[in-house]
Amino acid sequence: MEARVGKASRVGRITAATVFHGPPAAPLLDKPSRRQYEISSHHDCRSNREPTPIRFYGIDAPEKTQPFGKEATDVLIQIIDGQEVDLIPTEQKSWDRIIGTLCLGDTSVSREMVRRGYAWAYREYLGDMDENEDYCRFEIQARNERLGVWSLPAKDQVAPWEYRSSRRNRAPKPFTDYTHETLESCIAAIGKRPARKPR
Numbered sequence: 001m002e003a004r005v006g007k008a009s010r011v012g013r014i015t016a017a018t019v020f021h022g023p024p025a026a027p028l029l030d031k032p033s034r035r036q037y038e039i040s041s042h043h044d045c046r047s048n049r050e051p052t053p054i055r056f057y058g059i060d061a062p063e064k065t066q067p068f069g070k071e072a073t074d075v076l077i078q079i080i081d082g083q084e085v086d087l088i089p090t091e092q093k094s095w096d097r098i099i100g101t102l103c104l105g106d107t108s109v110s111r112e113m114v115r116r117g118y119a120w121a122y123r124e125y126l127g128d129m130d131e132n133e134d135y136c137r138f139e140i141q142a143r144n145e146r147l148g149v150w151s152l153p154a155k156d157q158v159a160p161w162e163y164r165s166s167r168r169n170r171a172p173k174p175f176t177d178y179t180h181e182t183l184e185s186c187i188a189a190i191g192k193r194p195a196r197k198p199r
Contacts, residue, residue: 059119072118117148127191136186
């Protein structure tokens, strides 16, 4: 899913923004640190700055072929709007990709996307940072207020990870119904592979 921010700048995938700050300092990061980054795409690459993909920590947004996929991109554009962001890295598996949280001041872009209903709390991959439970709280709040993807009929509220799995396997599968999920059950699922429950 592509997004654009700022005057003529671009941003990378909704779940993998592209940032410039030169090559990473080390292949692994022991603890989060805060540094400034400028968001752009490979199209805006400068010869003296190599792009480093940043996968948004803790969220999964609708695929472009899902309902609200385009809208999620538009909301990301609106939130960032060409501003400089801080990156708090949480994991670096290789030299060419970092998992982290993008922040505008004290606002986490990832949590804001969930709060507005345009991304899901990615339960399986939460667990490395403080305030992980906020992702669940914001998702349930958005669901109760029927924001973004939660305004869809229950049958169309398909978690992106299940949507991708279904397309990869090229066979219809029952999707998990999160309609009545409680905060406690969401928090309990953090860091665990989700069990599929038929709708």
